[in-house]
Amino acid sequence: MANKTQNLRTKWSLDSIRTNRVSAEALASPPGYSSSSVNSNAEVSKKTDVSRLINKKSWDIALAPLKQVPMNLFIMYMAGNSISIFPIMMVGMLFMKPLQAIWSAKTTFKMMETSNAILQMIVYILGNFVNIGLALYKCHSMGLLPTHASDWLAFVEPPTRLEYLGGGMILN
């Protein structure tokens, strides 16, 4: 294809100077030849690309929990607020996933061989906390959180009486 265009270009070109330059540039390098400057340039670009990729990947991982938030919201909406086996399972999953993720955050980021992933880790953990928050909100809306006075009523001790009263009808 390159040859063809070159051919076409040669065929249609009238500008001799340009043709010469083009042809001279278009010439393939001889076998074994390598220009050191070009070589060194390629090497540099490759190196920056990999680190950029790792960076990108680590950010992907860090932001994954946050990206899950809309999905979780949708699932939460679909599950409803009634207390039955499926919503409970779902709430359980909502809790378990981020907790497990936080637990294994270090191993997750060990795959990235870079040492400067602290920020990503913080974002990752924060994202998981957002998910836990969502789960808590779900629990709250399902009435599973002991946030009301009535939830603690069973633990209220009966007040001790200060006075003692006895007596009754006069016996006769």
Next chain:
Amino acid sequence: MASFQSIMKKYPSLLVILLNFQTLLALYEDQVGKFDWKRSFIGKVKYAHFDASRIIVGTEENIIASLNMKNGNILWRQLMENPKEQQLMLLHSDRDLLSVSGTMNNWFVRTWDHQTGTLLSEWTIFSDKNIPSVFTVEKGTLLHIFPTQNSHLDVVTYNLDGNNQKNTIKIPAPWITDISNCVLSKSYYICISKNDISGQLYYVNILSEKPKVYIKTLHSVLGDTPDLIEILPFEDIFPAFLLSSNGQAKVIHVDEDVVNTKIFKVMPNAVSNHNGEKPFIYQLEPASNPDKLVQIRVKDYATCQDEMATELEYPVGLGAPIIIATATKNTLTDVLLSTTDNAFMLVRLSDGKIMWTREEALSNIIAVEFFELPVSELDASIENEFKASSNSILSMLSHRLNTQAKQLSTLIFGEHPMSSSGLVRDAFGLHKLIVVATSVGKLFAIDTLSGSIVWSYRLPNVKPFSILGEDKILLFAQRTARYAPLPAQCILIANDKYSGNGVIFQFDPITGYSQKGIEKLNYQIAQAIHLPYEDDQHLKPVLMISSTNEVYLYPSCAMGEVYKYTSKLYTYLVDNTGSFKGYSFIHSTKDKLKMTPSWELQLQPAKLVAVKTKHPNERVHSQGRVLPDRSVYYKYVNPNLIAVATVSDDPVHKHVLSVYLIDGVTGLILYATSHKRSRGPIHLVHSENWIVYSYFNERFRRTEFAAAELYEGHVQSNSSVFSSFAVSLLPHVQTQSYILPATPLSVTVTLTERGITNKFLLAGLSGGGVIEIPWLLLQPRLNDIPCSPEESCIPYMPEIPLPSEAVINYNQTIGRIDGIEVAPARLESTSHILVHGIDLFYTKVAPSKTFDMLKEDFDHMMIILVLTGLVISSYLTKYLASKKALKQMWK
């Protein structure tokens, strides 16, 4: 779901049925008699007749019954009208059984079948005379005699041949001075004019064509005697009576003009027996033998010779007996005895053996207390190990070895020998002892498992108190059996029959043993308070207030302990007129307690009908009611609250029922309400933060229940202590009333150990059933809050449903329910119930079902099998899996 809700809205009763199915504990057929028992009684025997192998009795409880002669069991029993209004006047056994029972001017004449007790006929007699009268049956006619003092005798005769033809005659009788000086024997009406020898004997044969009055001097009949003379009835085949003087009596026969005085002397309790070949006279005498207290002397009627004297194996605990009836069959003579403590027994002569005894005192129970049983000796010795009783290591070691040897022996030989009586505590406190005091002053201890009498103790010359027309004896549990080496202790407080002063009887409720016997006090008791504080002997002292407002302590050595609490102690006294007086003890000194008046309240002219406080042992677990928005509506639980009901006459509304809730410490009226055109009988139940009372609505002519509940509000003013003086706001009161389609005779509420379990109201109905009504059905619904199954709230229904599954005594009708006593078991879900009336019925109820116990049909075997199977199979699979893994490695 929506359709379900709409169904619920349309048929609220359906919901209740569903809810009831969840909460009620109905019995299966094979559970009958498993948790409950019933004992039937007949009351104090007044009349008795032998009839083949049966005994027909008529009692002071206005009951006619037939007893099996062999064992004294009831064959049939007929309850007639309330004995407080109507009394049995005559029981005549002929071809049919004839009974006359009634009031002063209104009687029922009934005939009954001997075999079955079926009512054959019934007719009534009315009279406009308001004087005591007597009945007798003579020659196929029923005689009804009205003696008018110093004037005449009115005699009405009724033919008993079916048409009840009435015939009235009037006999002038100015000689009747006192009805107690007259007797009726056969058709003769016999009187003495004076109670000494100067008196005269008058008698008249009512059934003769022209009744003629015969007059004799007592001197000519009886001879010379300086003592008072009494005339007593004497059952005989001839018209006869007894003239008794100085503890001895003579039998006198009259026949028209002839007066025949038998020469021998008899005891005033003598009876004659003409059933055998020879007529005899039987009389009871005190025996000289110290082991056998009573003897029966038999005299030949004709020759007046002493035939024999048989000493009876008379039980020590029983009171003095009288002979009710005798019968002779072949050579055996049966004698029926009734005692002063209402026992009824059959004695067979000639060996004087007591065939059976019926403790009829139990038909009139007035005080009940439940007692926990002591732990077994083994458990007690284990408990003692942890007490610092033994000091040296060696003694502790020997003690430990000893107990463990005992434990080993019980493990090997199973049955422990020391618990032979079986009265040891069980794990759940379901086995208890019920101590009951009866109106005749006899104490009984009844085993809850079997219903058998463990011990009984007769308190002679003891009279119950009377409160609002009801007999009452106070029973206080001073110490339970929990404090192992120390025995349990209970005290009974009553009145002395003669002096009217108080008596105290202290006893061990488990054994019935009393160390001190009856202690007579030298003051009248106005009220007694059981204090909640224990002294160093774990005794809860009882504070007694005399009628002059002096305060005494029992035991008096607890003074030091009680003095510490005098600033916290308050009391109140209510007299019959409805005046309330509150007292404090702040001016007490270390040696003398002193009552200081603090408040006074008059409810006159209204008539006081009920005063109720909460059960002293009640605990309230939940401090509030949870509303649908999950907020808390805090209960106003005032332990010092007194609920009072009065009925007053009103010119417009006939009767007005008023109910007050009064704080007993300050005298503050927290709530008062009134119901127009309502009257008693009032049954008031007071528990936690609510009261329920039943009354009769005159306007709609029905019984109604009203419930009132007190709330503090959405915040609790003080969650740690409660003081009656700290009143910032009056409690909010929620009320609601309901129709009860039955007549309650007694209403009470269940009581559990910690108050976690739901409450049930137990209502003893006039039909003889005891029904449980969940408090949830009666709890006032809050106005501004929706009530639907989603809020676990039963929508308001005016009429309380009484499903037959809710009758806790299923088909075992209880006669004339007097009271229902409740005590908690150690198991939170369960409470003990004792229903008393003519019958005794005991059962256990679990208002929230037995949530703390495995079901009876729980398959222990199954679960053990499954578990062992799982363990074995897991080990097996582990072994197989390792084997398989090894094989795979080699491949």
